[in-house]
Amino acid sequence: MARSIRSRVEPRWHGSQHRGARTTARPYAVLSWHCSALLLGIAVLSLGARDASAAGDVDFSRDVRSIFVEKCYSCHGPDETKREGELRLDFESDVFAERDAATIVRGKPDESELYRRLVTDDGDQRMPPPDSGKVVSDQQKALLKKWIAEGAEWQEHWSFEKLAKPEVPKGASGEFVQNEIDHFTLARMQAESFTPNPAADRVTLIRRLSFDLIGLPPTPAEVDAFVNDSSPSAYEGLVDRLLASEHCGERMAIYWLDVARYADSNGFHGDNPRTMWLYRDYVIDAFNSNMPFDQFTIEQLAGDLIPEAGRRGLIASAYNRLLQTTQEGGAQAKEYYARYAADRVRNTAGTWLGTTMNCVECHNHKFDPLSMKDFYSMAAFFADIDEPAVGGPQHTKFFTPEQQAKLEQADARIAELNEKLKAQKSEEDQTAVKKELAETQTQRKKVHDSGTDLVITNVRATPREIRILPRGNWMDDSGAVVQPAIPAFFGRLETGDRRATRLDLARWIASPDNPLTPRVLVNRVWTLMFGTGISGDLRDAGTQGVLPTHPDLLNWLSADFVEHDWDVKRLVKQIVMSGTYRQSSLVDNEKRSRDPYNRLLARQNRWRLDAEFVRDTALSISGLLVRKVGGPSVRPYQPAGYWMHLKFPNRTWQHDTGQNLYRRGLYTWWQRTFLHPSLLAFDAPTREECTAQRARSNTPLQALVLLNDPTYVESARKFAERIVQEGGDSVEERARFAMRQATSRAARDVEVAVLSDLYEQQLKEYSGDKEAAEKLLATGLSPSESSTDVTQLAAWTDVARAVLNLNETITRN
Incomplete structure (x- = not known):
């Protein structure tokens, strides 16, 4: 890459229509539906409350800062408009500044005004004030006293600390230890008298890896090949094969499209369509080609400013145009320019920095060192984007x-x-x-x-003027005009006399000197492989977020990630090669009671698949899935009338035909205000804002979707054809085939008996109601390739519906 664009930070450039589908579920009481799946919680606190009498030093980040944040920051935090007594407890220099009454005297709690105010009986002197509604518990007071007595060692908030690579714990050995990750996790387990789970069986491992790395279940042939491969390199070979798959980029892209808020519609007012799918293809290609994450960052924020990036850089710059826009005729241009500026600040901070700057639009942050000036100075970076405030977006043709x-x-x-x-x-x-x-x-x-349309970033000749908006009021022009700048807490950009640009911002975000970006990325990638992050809150790495359960591990992985050129696939491989990742997810009573949320990582986690993967799994098992990568968004079956309230203009959903009906869920048309109901049912976000952390629910509605949505009924019909054609001659053989295809493992005798009984029950019913059987088999547009009697095929279709609805089928274990 040319030297001129490397600057101080030098990234390397390495609807619904179906024929007579039944809309009521049959009473399959004999099977356990997926809605009984275990809902794994996300850690919100570090393991166990810290007792001041416990052995070992009090740690400021772990034990003390949370007390300051919860009990003190509202009056003595970053917000200068609410600050009392000219005292702030979020900066070390202020806490230990010389005063008539020293706030904290290291080693001497009784001479420290902070501690004295906590324990005094004088209501006028006590802190927090009695009328504040905040109470510091005796345990918290004891912790603060011990911390001061031990020297009151101060630490920056964990995510703001300069990135440094800690030493790997020594002494761990055994089969569990596969790489450095395991040294960190095992040391924590041993400190809490825990032992890791044994490795999962090979069937579970290949299924886990397949879902985690490509978002699809393995075929029985792939399972057999792995199970029967006794070579020492079998596991690593499987990992490498999956990472090299073109479907790996699709799997990783879903996470990124959530945070970047990719959609096929504008969002505001009529939520009109726009063409953005070339950006989605860019993201898939970037992950597949293992583009360094710093380059990936810079191209999206400022690819249009890098001539060497060419066509790819222009497509990447569409990131800046993914926000919600309006075509409402009466909208005020000034209001929407303010909305767009605020949206870009929120999303940039949420996507790369894990920082919640939402509230800073109207007032200084109550808990983090972020001011309104920081917010609007960040907005000024994007003031060069040429776009209409109101009206349809300007598309550029790509060929x-x-x-x-x-x-x-x-x-x-x-x-x-x-x-x-x-x-x-x-x-x-x-x-x-x-x-x-x-x-x-x-x-x-x-x-x-x-040619293909795309809304890209075009640059204005003169950037718009950006000023601080008091209380976020776009009509108030009394605020000061600001220039582009990163938040003051993180320093300043060295640009000389010239105005800083989006390229400067992008380089700072992707700089090794920025401690947030690598930590945030590593934590989110970890979440893809474990279901929860090392820090449990993926949205907020600030002081209101969740402390990491393994801070040294997070720091080590983040520093190592930067050292190795921001290599995402290397990071993923590092994680999945660890013994920690390979553990069984089974949990005994002791671990369940002592560590219910698995903060110690003494087992793997299990969770329901994301919405897109639930769909992909059913299509894959049925044989319908079209594995083409990339291309325009597609329209699967959708309930008639679902778009009836989508106005300006009135629109109707016309589902696709042919292969587009069976594409992966990633490619489904993303209508923000009317997201496909099947995706909504399984917690897919509307992508109106940055979504770093999807909700994960288990509801009866999901079971009904799996039973009645035409895509799933059609998948069951085609799966039934496979069961009859490939599963053998007897009912028992076919039941075993169905379970093996859906769950990757051999069926148990009791399961075979249940499915066989279900088949006989449904066969009897359809024998007396052939019309119902024909109606069921008419669901979907894919042609039938079976000459089997319709009553038998309908009965097997209901068996397939049951199997596709099983908890185990749609669960990553």
């Missing part, structure tokens, strides 16, 4: 290499014909040239019009 070649050929021919036209003297000769010229121009227009 494939073949289309581009045809356009260039046409342009060359048009130029030749224009010159030829000038040289012709006779009207007859001119007429012939004009005819060919018109034909060539028509052909060129067809090629041009066949």
Whole structure:
């Protein structure tokens, strides 16, 4: 990459229509539906309350800061408008500043005004004030006293600390220890008298890896190959194969599209459509090609400012246009420019920094060192984006290499014909040239019009003026004008006399000197592999977030990630190769009672698959899944009338036909205000804002979706055809086949008996109601490839519906 763009931070450039689907569930009381799945909680506190009498030193970050944040910051925190007594407890320099009565005297709690105010009986002197509603418990007072007595060692908030690579704990050995990660986790387990779970069986491991790395279940052939491979490199070989799969980029892209708030519609007012799928393809390609994360960051924020990035950089810059916009005729331009600026600050901070800057739009942050000036100075970075405040977005045409070649050929021919036209003297000769010229121009227009639209970032000649808006009021122009700047707490950009640009911002965000970006990324990737982060709150790495359960591990992984060129696939491999990752998710009573949320990582976690993967799994098992990567958004079946309230203009959903009906959930049309109901049922976000952490629920509605949504009924129908054609001749053989295909493991005898009974029960019912069987088998547009009697096939379809609805089928274990 050219030196000129490396600067101080040098990233390396390495609807619904179906034929007679039944809409009521049959009473499959004999099976346990997925809605009984275990809902794993997310850790919100470090393991166990810290007792001041416990052995060992009091740790400021772990034990003390949370007391200050909860009990003191409202009056003595970052917000200068609420600060009392000219005292703030969020900065070390202020806490230990010279005063008539020293706030804290290291080693001497009884001489420390802070401690004296906590324990005094004088209501006028006591802190927090009695009328504040805040009470410091005796345990917390004892902790503060012990901390001061031990020297009151101060630490920066964990995510703000300069990134440094800690020493790997020594002494751990045994089969569990596969890499450095295990040294950290085992040391924590041993400190709490825990032992790790044994490794999961091979069937569980390949299924886990397949869901985690490509978002699809393994085939029985893939399971057999792995189970029967006794070579020492079998596990690593499987990991490498999955990481090299083009579906790995699809799996990783879903997480990124959530935080970047990708959608196919504008969001506000009529929620009108726009074409953005080339950006989605860019994200998939970036993860598949293992683009360094610093480069990935810079291209999205400022790819349009990097000539060397070319077409890819322009497509990446569409990130800046993913926000919600309006086409409402009566909207105020000034209001929406303010909304757009605020949205970009919120999303940039949430996506890369794990920082909640939402409240700073209206007032200084109550708990983190962020001011209103910081918010609007960040907004000023994006003031160069040329966009309408109101109205449809401006699309730019992008062309494939073949289309581009045809356009260039046409342009060359048009130029030749224009010159030829000038040289012709006779009207007859001119007429012939004009005819060919018109034909060539028509052909060129067809090629041009066949290009793909994308809303990209275009730059204004002069950036808009950005000023602080008091209380976030867009009508109040009394605030000071600000220039682009990063939050003052993190320092300042060295740009000399020139105005800082988005490229400067992007380079700072992706700088090794920025402690937040690598920690946030590593924590979120860890979550993809464990279900919860090392810090349990993926949205907020600030003081209101959740302390890491293994801070040294998070720091080590983050520093190692930066050292190795921000290599995402290497990070993923590091995690999944660990013994910690390979553990069984089974939990005994002791671990359940002592560590119910698995903060010590003494076992793996299990959780229901994300919405897109639930769909992908059913389609994959049925044989319907189309594995094509990339391309425009698609429209699967959707309930009729679902869009009836989508106005300006009125719209109806017309589902696709052919292969587009069976694409992965990632490619489903993302309508923000009317997201596909099947995706909503399984907690997919509308992507109106940055979503770093999806909700995860288990509800009866989800079971009904799996039973009745045409996509799942059609999948069950095609799965039933496979059961009959490939599963053997007997009912028992077919039941075993169904379970193996859906869960990757051999069926238990009791399960075979239950499914066999279900088949016989449904066969009897359909034998007396052939019309119902035909209605069921008419669901979906895929043609039937079975000559089996309709009553038998309908009965097996109901068995398939049951199996696809099992907790185990849609659970990552």
